[in-house]
Amino acid sequence: MFDLISNIRTWSDLLRAKGDLSEPDIIELENHLKDEIDDLVTIGLSTEEAFLISVKRMGNVHAISKEYSKVSTENLWKHLMINPDGALDSGQNRKYIAMVIIFSLISGTLFKLPELFGLNLLDSENGVLFFKNISFFILPFVAAFFLIKHQSTWKIPAVIGGIFALAWVLINLYPTYSPNDTEFLTALHLPLFLWLITGIAYMGMDWKATKGRMNFIRFTGESVIYGTLIFCGIIVLAMFIQAMFFAIQINASWFIQNYLIVYGSSSAAMITIYLVETKKSVVENFAPILAKIFSPLFLLVMLVFLGVMIGSSKSPFIERDYLIAFDFMLALVLGLVIYVISARNPHEKNTVFDYINLALILTALIIDGIALSAIVFRLSAYGLTPNKVAALGENLVLLVNLGGLAWLYIRFFLKKFDFKKIEVFQTSYIYVYALWFGMVAFLLPIFFAFQ
Amino acid sequence: MNVSKDLIAASAIPFILAILKQEDSYGYAIIKKVKELTEDELVWSEGMLYPVLHRLEEKNFIESYWQGSEKGRQRKYYRIKEEGLTELDMQKKQWDIVHSALSKTWLNLINKKEEFQYV
Numbered sequence: 001m002f003d004l005i006s007n008i009r010t011w012s013d014l015l016r017a018k019g020d021l022s023e024p025d026i027i028e029l030e031n032h033l034k035d036e037i038d039d040l041v042t043i044g045l046s047t048e049e050a051f052l053i054s055v056k057r058m059g060n061v062h063a064i065s066k067e068y069s070k071v072s073t074e075n076l077w078k079h080l081m082i083n084p085d086g087a088l089d090s091g092q093n094r095k096y097i098a099m100v101i102i103f104s105l106i107s108g109t110l111f112k113l114p115e116l117f118g119l120n121l122l123d124s125e126n127g128v129l130f131f132k133n134i135s136f137f138i139l140p141f142v143a144a145f146f147l148i149k150h151q152s153t154w155k156i157p158a159v160i161g162g163i164f165a166l167a168w169v170l171i172n173l174y175p176t177y178s179p180n181d182t183e184f185l186t187a188l189h190l191p192l193f194l195w196l197i198t199g200i201a202y203m204g205m206d207w208k209a210t211k212g213r214m215n216f217i218r219f220t221g222e223s224v225i226y227g228t229l230i231f232c233g234i235i236v237l238a239m240f241i242q243a244m245f246f247a248i249q250i251n252a253s254w255f256i257q258n259y260l261i262v263y264g265s266s267s268a269a270m271i272t273i274y275l276v277e278t279k280k281s282v283v284e285n286f287a288p289i290l291a292k293i294f295s296p297l298f299l300l301v302m303l304v305f306l307g308v309m310i311g312s313s314k315s316p317f318i319e320r321d322y323l324i325a326f327d328f329m330l331a332l333v334l335g336l337v338i339y340v341i342s343a344r345n346p347h348e349k350n351t352v353f354d355y356i357n358l359a360l361i362l363t364a365l366i367i368d369g370i371a372l373s374a375i376v377f378r379l380s381a382y383g384l385t386p387n388k389v390a391a392l393g394e395n396l397v398l399l400v401n402l403g404g405l406a407w408l409y410i411r412f413f414l415k416k417f418d419f420k421k422i423e424v425f426q427t428s429y430i431y432v433y434a435l436w437f438g439m440v441a442f443l444l445p446i447f448f449a450f451q
Numbered sequence: 452m453n454v455s456k457d458l459i460a461a462s463a464i465p466f467i468l469a470i471l472k473q474e475d476s477y478g479y480a481i482i483k484k485v486k487e488l489t490e491d492e493l494v495w496s497e498g499m500l501y502p503v504l505h506r507l508e509e510k511n512f513i514e515s516y517w518q519g520s521e522k523g524r525q526r527k528y529y530r531i532k533e534e535g536l537t538e539l540d541m542q543k544k545q546w547d548i549v550h551s552a553l554s555k556t557w558l559n560l561i562n563k564k565e566e567f568q569y570v
Contacts, residue, residue, distance in 0.1 A: 024517075024527070025501065025505075027525065028478060028501060029478075029498060029501060031478075031479070031524050031525070031526060032479045032482075032497065032498075032501075034524065035479040035524075036479065036497075038522075057496075057497050058496070058497050058498040059499055060496070060498075061498075063496070063498075063499070064496075064498035064499065064502070067499060067502035068501075068502050068505070
């Protein structure tokens with residue numbers, strides 16, 4: 001039986017995927033298609049024949065969306081990248097680039113500011129203090145960039161600014177006692193928490209919608225990749241400077257350590273944000289490609305690991321360090337799964353990557369289940385420490401996330417509902433992460449008396 | 452006979468403006484009207500109509516509004532504006548120039564042929 005509705009939807013999704021048409025444009029075209037199909041059916045064609053003819057008459061989807069991209073002003077910046085002249089928006093673009101430069105300079109200078117008071121953040125003894133505060137040197141500027149770009153009203157900036165200020169005051173007011181475990185945990189979780197807060201600036205009012213949050217997930221993945229690449233470039237530059245000046249017996253490392261790395265990192269962050277924001281939907285996202293390349297490989301490794309573990313009946317997970325290793329495994333699997341999902345067309349039929357995703361999740365759950373049963377028993381014998389609580393909590397949060405995904409995937413394969421539901425679940429689960437990161441950063445120190 | 456793509460593209464704007472001058476209309480109806488007028492000689496790639504409509508709207512020749520149809524489908528109707536009417540007049544003059552010039556040359560050709568036969 002020919003399913004007309006789903007075929008029309010597949011067709012319009014093709015247009016949607018091109019990204020040049022707004023939703024009303026697509027509705028308009030879809031209605032045109034439906035009108036034509038109705039007319040053809042009344043003169044005696046079957047719905048399938050009518051659909052095929054109408055689609056053919058409509059013309060090549062690629063050509064249509066290309067035409068749209070030429071007219072739609074919203075996408076003008078695309079031509080900005082492709083042909084620099086003849087773009088209306090170049091003034092706008094110059095403004096963003098100016099913002100990137102200014103923010104990088106301010107952010108780098110902020111790093112240097114404590115030095116005036118004799119506090120060098122780059123000294124190794126100030127390591128934790130530095131890491132605890134590092135997000136405040138960069139993320140507020142990232143947030144400011146988006147808030148200015150979106151010309152948002154005072155509400156969102158006020159809320160974000162408030163959270164940042166409060167977080168800064170709190171973590172710097174918190175005392176810290178040996179062995180400083182909670183301080184270290186705060187330093188680790190605060191940037192993640194604040195990144196999610198920065199996400200609100202990126203999403204604007206869209207943060208309430210699945211689509212907005214999904215875009216933020218994509219944005220995060222691309223930022224990590226671009227940021228890493230740009231940072232590698234800075235390291236190459238540093239090594240080059242070192243080597244060149246070494247040839248004439250001048251040691252340039254003071255410059256590299258004090259200036260290049262500081263200003264380089266802050267501008268790397270700002271440039272990354274700018275690039276990822278402007279390139280969106282012109283270039284294909286890279287994170288899903290990486291995820292697709294590596295998810296079969298990770299699946300293979302994990303299956304072999306599971307087999308060997310059961311075969312040799314070894315259970316090496318008795319220490320906390322191993323628990324952290326398993327947290328990483330879960331986080332990695334989650335990353336792979338999410339980025340495959342992020343590039344997936346929700347109306348598509350099951351693909352091979354859906355099955356790989358489910359297999360990955362299930363293997364991870366089994367390995368983690370075995371590990372947890374061994375660890376929890378050992379851990380409880382020695383009482384609770386901040387690190388154990390954090391590692392266990394992390395494991396639990398990830399476990400629930402992956403378990404939920406596995407459950408939804410199975411239901412999806414059984415055709416109980418649309419793929420959309422998986423997206424809704426995953427994007428809503430971000431709240432849980434925000435809550436958890438916030439709790440570790442702000443509440444855990446209080447529970448363990450700042451030790 | 453198939454009319455060449457360039458000619459179709461060139462004639463699209465006067466067609467749309469002329470049809471909208473008669474009454475407000477929506478995409479599918481405009482396409483149908485063009486087919487009727489040209490007795491199916493002009494084959495449009497129908498999806499291409501919409502970017503053209505967008506462009507006309509941007510140039511302020513036409514404006515659009517949504518209206519429900521009897522089938523419950525939301526349709527985007529287009530209405531011609533003052534600027535559009537002026538543009539249509541201009542286009543009409545241009546096409547008239549081309550048309551009359553071409554007619555004359557073709558008339559000449561026919562006359563020449565006849566002369567040739569007499570000789």
